[in-house]
Amino acid sequence: MSDKTTEPTHPTGGGPGNLPPETHSFVGRRGELHWLETELDPSVGIHRLLSIVGVGGVGKTRLALRALGRVREAYPDGVWLVELSPLHTAGLVGLAVVEALRLTDQSTGPVTEVVAEWAYGKRLLLVLDSCEHVLADCAALVQTLLPALPGLRVLVTSREPLGLPGELVLPLDPLPVADDAVTLFADRAAITGFTLDAANRPTVEAVCRRLDGIPLALELAAARLCELSLAQLHGRLGERPPSRLDLLSAPRDGAGPPRHQTLRTAIGWSHELCAPLERLLWARLSVFAGGFCVGAAEEICAGGPLPAGRIAALLARLVEQSIVQRHRTDPARFRLLDIVREFGADWLRALGEEHAVRLRHRDHFRRLVRQGWTEWNTGRQVAWCERTLTEHANLRAAMDCALTDPDRRIALGMAADLGFLWRHCGSLRDAQHCLDLALAVDPPPGPDRTRALWARGAVALLQGDLEVAADWAERCTDAADTQADPVAVVAAAYLTGGQLALSGRLGEAIDVLSATPRLPIRQDGFGAAQLQVRVALSFSHLLRGDHDRARTVAEEVREASVECGESWAGAFADGIVAQTDLARGEVRGAVDNARTALAGHGLLHNTVGTAMALDVLAAAVVAAGDGLRAARLLGIGERVWELTGRAQMDSPDLLATRRSHELRIRAEIGDSAYRAAYEEGFGMQYEEGLDYAAEGR
Secondary structure (H helix, E strand, O other), X not given: OOOOXXXXXXXXXXXXEOOOOOOOOOOOOHHHHHHXXXXXXXXXXXXXXXXXXXXXXXXXXXXXXXXXXXXXXXXXXXXXXXXXXXOOOOOOHHHHHHHHHOOOOOOOOOHHHHHHHXXXXXXXXXXXXXXXXXXXXXHHHHHHHHHHOOOEEEEEEEOOOOOXXXXXXXXXXXXXXXXXXXXXXXXXXXXXXXXXXXXXXXXXXXXXXHOOOOHHHHHHHXXXXXXXXXXXXXXXXXXXXXXXXXXXXXXXXXXXXXXXXXXXXXXHHHHHHOOHHHHHHHHHXXXXXXXXXXXXXXXXXXXXXXXXXXXXXXXXXXXXXXXXXXXXXXXXXXXXXXXXXXXXXXXXXXXXXXXXXXXXXXXXXXXXHHHXXXXXXXXXXXXXXXXXXXXXXXXXXXXXXXXXXXXHHHHHHHHHHXXXXXXXXXXXXXXXXXXXXXXXXXOOOOHHHXXXXXXXXXXXXXOOOHHHHHHHHHHHHHHHHOOOOHHXXXXXXXXXXXXXXXXXXXXXXXXXXXXXXXXXXXXXXXXXXXHHHHHHHHHHHHHHOOHHHHHHHHHHHHXXXXXXXXXXXXXXXXXXXXXXXXXXXXXXXXXXXXXXXHHHHHHOOOHHHHHHHHHHHHHHXXXXXXXXXXXXXXXXXXXXXXXXXXXXXXXXXHHHHHHHXXXXXXXXXXXXXXXXXXXXXXXXXXXXXXXXXXXXX
C-alpha cells in the first residue's frame, strides 16, 4: 500500500473534506459538543469508532456537523461526510463512501479495498450519516476498514448503534425544555415575527414539553406560528389526532421508543394543519432520493386534483412550514429530512399511490437519461455531465425501480442510456452494476441491447479490465453486425481497437480502427463513439511512434469536436497534439495544448483524462527547461492517478512513457531535487494542484 498523503477535491474550502456549510444557528448541546470535540481529537480521544444515537429529529446530524467543523484541522487528510439516507437498496454503502471521497475509481476490485488502498497512511475522519436502514452494511464496512487503517476514525449517526466492539456511544437526548428547547423554538419562530417574553414563556414551555424537546418537532411547530397564534398552537397540540393519523404516526414495526412516537405525532399534526393539496404534494415528494427541482416535482407529482401549475406555490408553502428544506448548497433544489420523507411515504402508501408515483419518478428520469444520450455529442455535453452528477441519487433509485419491472426492456434501455452517461461522468461502478443486471437475462437483439453492450465494454476499457473488455467488444460487434445501423458497427470497433491498443497490440488496433467508414458524426452517444474511434486511432499511432499520422487524426478530431460543441473527445485530442508538438520540438505549443487538454477534461470531471494531461504537461515543462516544476506536476499527476485505482490504466506503453518522463526530469535536476519537488506536488491539495498546473508560467 502507498504511504503517500493525498486529498480529493474539497469544494467547501477550509482544508480537505466535503463538510457542507451550516445553514441554521446552533442552539444548546454544550456538554455534548465538548464531549465530541474531546473524543474526536486524535491527541486526546482513544476511541476510533464513535456513534451518536437517538430518535429521528433529535439533531444527531446537526450536532455532528457543528463538532466536525471544530475538529477538522486535526485531520490533515480530511473530514468526509457520507450521506446514506438516499440509499434504497443494500450493498451500496461502499459506493457511497467512494463517491463522498470523490475517488474516481476505475478498478474492479472490492470497494473496501479501493478505500483502504487510498486511505492507507492517511489521517482522516469518515462520517457515516443516517445508518439505521443500512446498519449491517455499515458495520461490515467499519469492521474491514478500521483494522487496516490506523489513521482512520469513524463517526456514525444512527437511530441505533452498530454494535461493534470498541464502539463508544453518545445517546443524544432531546433538548432540556426550560432552557435550550425554548431558545430553539423562539429562534426558529422569529421568522414569523414571534418574540419570546415573560408573558408567553409559560405557553412556549408547555408547547416544548408536549413535543418532548425534540428539535425537529419544535421547528415544525414554530413554523406554524405564521398562521396560528401561540395559544392556538398550544391548543392543537393538546388535541387527540384522528385515528387514521394514529396509524400513520406509529413506528413501522408497531413499537419503538415513546419519543419516536412523539415526533411522528408532531409531524402528523403538521400534516393535519396542511391544506389538502399540500398534504398530497408532501406524500408524492417522498419518492425523490437526495433532492429535486421544481420542474421534476411538477412532472412527477402532478395529477388528479393536483395540477402542475400549482406545485411551485405549494412547494413554497411547504418550505415556509419547514416540511421541505432548500438544499444546503443549491437554492434551486429542495429536499426532505429523512423522517419527514418517511411520513410522506407512509401517507403515499396509505393513499394507494406509491407504485404509480414511483413509476412516474422512474419514467421521468428514464426520459432524462435518454435525452442525455441523444444530446451527449453536442454543446450540451458539459450541462448533461453536471445534471447526471446532480441527480445521481434519483437516477440510482429510478434504475433500481426499472430493474424490478417484469418488462426487462425498460431496464435494458435505461441501463444503456444511464450506463453510457455514468461511464463518461466517472461513476464506473454504478454503470457496471446496472449494466450487468440489465444484461444478465440475455435480452433479445435490438438497438438497446447493442447500446448496453457498448456501454459495458466501454466501462471495462476505462477500468483497464482488458480481458473483460475484449469479451464485451466481441458481443457488441456481433450485435451491431445484425443491425441496419452502420454507426453502431463503427462504435463497436472502438471497443475492439481500444482494447488492442491498451494491450500493446498497436498494429492490430490500427488495422481495426482505420478500417471503419467515415460517416457523418451523429449527435448522440454513438456519435461520441465515432469520435472516440478516431481518438483511439490517433493514440495508437502515437504509441507506435508515428507522430505525423497521430497528429493528422487528432487535428481531425479537434475540428469535429469544435463543430459538435463537445469536449470529451476533443480534450483527449488536445493531449495527443501536445505530445506530437514535443516530438517536433515545438515546446511552447506542447505546453499550451497540454493545458488546453487539462481544462477540457476538467469541464467533465474526467479524472483519467486529467491524469493523462498532467503527465503530458510535465514532459512539456521539462522540455521547456523547468525541471522542478515538471517534478511537481508528476507528483500532482500521481495523486490524480491514485484516485482512479489504476496508474496509467495499467497500459505498458503509458507506464513506460511516464517512466521516461521521470528519468529525464531526474537527469535534469538530480535525484534529491526531484524527490523534494515531487513530494511537494504530491502533497498539494487536489484543486491547489490543478490550479498550479493551469498557471501559465
